[in-house]
Amino acid sequence: MEQKKENRKNKKTEEFSHAKINWYPGHMEKARREMTEKLKAVDLIIELRDARIPEASKNPMLNEMAQNKPRLIVLSKIDYADPKAVREWAAYFKEKENCSCIAVDLLNDNKCGKKIIAEALQVTKPMRDRQIAKGIHPRAVRAMACGIPNVGKSTMINRINGKNTVKAADKPGVTRSLTWIHADPDLDLLDTPGVLWPKFEDQRTGSLLAAIGSINDDILDQKMLAMDTIHAIQNLYPGKLEEIYEAGEVNPNGMLKAIAVKRHFRKEEDALDLKRAAQAFLFDLRHGKLGRLTLEGVPHEKNQ
Ligand SMILES: Nc1nc2c(ncn2[C@@H]2O[C@H](COP(=O)(O)OP(=O)(O)OP(=O)(O)O)[C@@H](O)[C@H]2O)c(=O)[nH]1
Ligand SMILES: [Mg+2]
Structure with a gap:
């Protein structure tokens, strides 16, 4: 009897140790659908990735969702990341993904909001120039802030807005609905819930995401x-x-x-x-x- 119990316990541990980490609760699928709908009204996608795991924090579903929208990658939490690696990754994304990329410390750098606005305006310059050519005064750029849970989307919006408009906290899954914020005269920002994807390509990706705190600790x-x-x-x-x-x-x-x-x-x-x-x-x-x-x-x- 005792032996049987022990075997069951070992089996459970063994199964767990080979189990893939996955976290894709219903609210993420709902958010993904709502984000896809809202994209029609969006000029720019600001994709946040964590500077400690710049590749593993890239959502593979975003390419499909975002189609041909201009994109700006924001590497967050550089105060925790290796500066040399951050420089290399930023150069890599610019070259390989043909994307603008800016690396920021959203927590301590009070000038980073202005840097992000400048970059967002730069990326959307062709659109704004077209409006000017038609004699229209360019309206505020509408950008969707998206990315994995806990990467700093809401913190970025508060930085740009200069006040704590949306809730931000040190755990994944804080933002649960999509909210437009008129964060700056030149930039409207859509805060979105952190979204992962149904199945990680490998165990390593799941581990890295969990290590930096983007996966609910309760399932780990x-x-x-x-x-x-x-x-x-x-x-x-x-x-x-x-x-x-x-x-x-x-x-x-x-x-x-x-x-x-x-x-x-x-x-x-x-x-x-x-x-x-x-x-x-x-x-x-x-x-x-x-x-x-x-x-x-x-x-x-x-x-x-
Ligand atoms: N050190 C440091 N902490 C940051 C930075 N950006 C955000 N944080 C912290 O990271 C935590 C998560 O920030 P949020 O803005 O809530 O992240 P989020 O992406 O909106 O998270 P969800 O809404 O849960 O998807 C908070 O404790 C922030 O203070 C950064 O650049 N450096
Ligand atoms: Mg949030």
């Missing part, structure tokens, strides 16, 4: 996620975590143990609390406490 095995992410950081930034957490040369599980020892996370009977260590590690990563990191590099062959 945080210990597994932390170990995946530790592994990725150990490859990209050798020695960095070892130094921060005062660990020797250890594997991801050993790193969690080192964190638990350093922070005195213990359960009953003095065993190390690795779940709490995983949560602490993810918190540190998500709040820039591990320094400025970008978790994926520009594809090498395309970077020549």
Whole structure:
């Protein structure tokens, strides 16, 4: 009986460890439909991506939805990202996706609103020039702010508007409806809910999105996620975590143990609390406490 129970428990853990992370609740599908409808009234798409995962935070459904609308990529949270990698990604998107791209710190840079407005006007200049040629005074550009959950869409709108008009908070899924904001005399902005897509192309994409906090933590095995992410950081930034957490040369599980020892996370009977260590590690990563990191590099062959 006990053995059977144990087997079932192991099977569950095993199934979970190979399960794909996916988060596509009904409100996202609803938002996707509403965004597609609203696109007719939109001159420009401002797509926010997280500067720590510039490729994994790209919504593959957007190309299909956006058709030929002008597009501006805003790489957010550069205060948490590796400056060299951000420069490389911005150049890559300009070249490969033929898109304007601007990298910003929406939280601390109070000039970034003006920079985004200037870029939005630049991207839509042909449209505005056509209006002027017809003798029409160009109206405010209508832009849809879209992107994955928790990337900073609402924060960007508040920055441009100069006040806290829409709700922004440090968890995914805060915005639930589409709202137009007359954010600047030259720019109307549509705030939209963060949207993911029904199936991630690979497990890595899901892990990266979860690592930066764009997926509801309630559906995640945080210990597994932390170990995946530790592994990725150990490859990209050798020695960095070892130094921060005062660990020797250890594997991801050993790193969690080192964190638990350093922070005195213990359960009953003095065993190390690795779940709490995983949560602490993810918190540190998500709040820039591990320094400025970008978790994926520009594809090498395309970077020549
Ligand atoms: N450090 C830093 N934090 C940022 C930046 N941009 C946004 N944030 C923070 O990220 C969190 C999420 O911001 P939101 O504006 O609510 O993100 P959102 O994309 O609207 O999220 P949803 O509505 O849930 O899809 C908030 O705690 C913001 O303060 C940035 O450039 N740097
Ligand atoms: Mg929002």
